[in-house]
Every structure is written in C-alpha cells, then in structure tokens.
Amino acid sequence: MSKIVQSSGKRKRAIARATIKPGKGVVRVNHILLSNYQPRYAQMKIAEPILLAEGVVKDFNIDVTISGGGVTSQADAARLAVARGLAEFAGGDKLKNIYLNYDRQLLVADVRVKETSKPNSHGKARAKRQKSYR
Numbered sequence: 001m002s003k004i005v006q007s008s009g010k011r012k013r014a015i016a017r018a019t020i021k022p023g024k025g026v027v028r029v030n031h032i033l034l035s036n037y038q039p040r041y042a043q044m045k046i047a048e049p050i051l052l053a054e055g056v057v058k059d060f061n062i063d064v065t066i067s068g069g070g071v072t073s074q075a076d077a078a079r080l081a082v083a084r085g086l087a088e089f090a091g092g093d094k095l096k097n098i099y100l101n102y103d104r105q106l107l108v109a110d111v112r113v114k115e116t117s118k119p120n121s122h123g124k125a126r127a128k129r130q131k132s133y134r
Contacts, residue, residue, distance in 0.1 A: 005089045009080025010109055014069025016077035020085040023061030029078060030066055042075035049083035049106055052098055057090045076110070083107055 004021045027034040029046060037043045046064070062082060066074045083106035087096045099106040115125035122129065 003089065005085045007081050007085035007088060009077045009082075009084060011076040011080065012069050012073040012113055014066060014073035014077040016064055016066045016074065016081040018078070018081035018085045019063045020082075020089045021061055022059055025059065025061070027062045027064075029064045039071060042071055042078075045075040046078045046082060048079060048103075049086055049099065052102055052106075053086045053090065053095055056095045056098070057086055060086075060089060076105070079106065080109060 002022050004019065007018050007020070009016045009018070027047075027050060029037050034043060034046060037046070050062070062085070064078050064081060066078050068074075069077065083099055087099060087107065096107065117123060117125055120129065121127050
C-alpha cells in the first residue's frame with residue numbers, strides 16, 4: 001500500500017486541504033495545475049515548500065483544495081498545508097528543520113483573525129460614534 005498523507009492549513013477565513021501521494025510531481029490547486037494558477041504571487045508562495053523539499057522528498061503528487069478567504073489568505077493556507085504534508089510525508093526531522101530555518105510560518109499557523117465589529121459602532125471594530133455638542 002502506498003503512503004498517502006492528508007494535511008490542512010488555515011489563515012483568516014481560508015482553509016486549505018492538501019493530499020500528498022507518490023507520483024510524478026504533479027501539483028494541482030483546486031484542479032488547476034500550479035504552473036497555470038493565478039495570480040503569480042500566490043503561485044510562488046504555494047511553490048515555496050515544494051522547492052525547499054526537492055532534495056529531501058522525491059516523486060510525489062499534491063492535490064490542494066482551498067475555500068474561503070481572499071487570494072493572499074488562500075495562498076498562505078495552501079502553503080501551510082503543503083509544507084505540513086510534505087514534512088509528514090518525508091518522515092524524520094530533516095525537512096521540518098529546513099522549513100523552520102527558512103520560515104516558521106511554513107509549519108506554524110498564523111492565528112490572527114479580523115476583530116469583530118462591536119454593537120453601535122460604524123462598520124469597523126474600534127470605530128466609535130462621533131460626538132457633537134453644538
């Protein structure tokens with residue numbers, strides 16, 4: 001039986017699920033090849049953990065499904081899911097150490113979220129009503 005690893009990553013409202021299995025090196029994001037994924041910035045962000053793992057892990061296919069959030073949040077969530085999956089797929093601590101030395105955000109989620117709007121405020125979390133005494 002071949003090894004299949006599933007991992008997930010979150011950033012703000014975006015949730016990404018990555019499935020990593022042995023294969024020929026095909027990477028798909030929402031059923032689109034990574035090389036065709038737009039915008040280019042998001043494509044490069046998702047490719048980072050794959051480029052760092054080239055010497056450690058060989059011959060794998062990655063399928064990433066992303067939902068919710070904006071473009072950048074989706075890219076960060078996918079990057080986290082792919083890095084976590086590849087670290088588990090490789091086994092051992094070698095790839096984890098490579099990721100942690102490069103950027104800790106590859107393995108550790110950024111838990112910051114938008115602050116909720118308060119009652120009687122004007123749209124934003126900390127905006128208050130203006131007072132006028134004249």
